[in-house]
Amino acid sequence: MLYKHPYVILRREIDHINFQKKYIEDEHFIELYEDKIITAENKFDLKIVFDMSYKMLSDKYGFFYLHTTKGVFTYQVKQDPAELIAQFRKVEIK
Incomplete structure (x- = not known):
């Protein structure tokens, strides 16, 4: 593995006894390898990945x-x- 970066999946649960909503963050990782990228949900060969970008919406997310x-x-x-x-730019397939 060359690099890994954390990401979160937010899920909402309802406490039916106290009638409260709560949000739970599950932390996972985007893992970069020389030939693939793996997340909790998917696996991508680098041959099909052509770019990465991001936008920070606040100081938190x-x-x-x-x-x-x-x-x-x-x-x-x-x-x-x-x-x-x-790190992706170093191994990306052009």
Whole structure:
């Protein structure tokens, strides 16, 4: 593995006894290898990945975009993924 970057999946649960909503963050990682990218939900060969970008929406959350031939996949991040993108640029297939 060359690099890994954390992302979160927010899920909402309802406490039916106390009638309260609560939000739970599950942390996962985007893992960059020399020939693939693996997330909790997907595995991408680098041959189909043609770009990465991100937009921080606040000081707490932002969106990381993985541009592939199968569409754009979005991941919610809490940290700037600039180093992940820099590492991808070194191994990307052009």
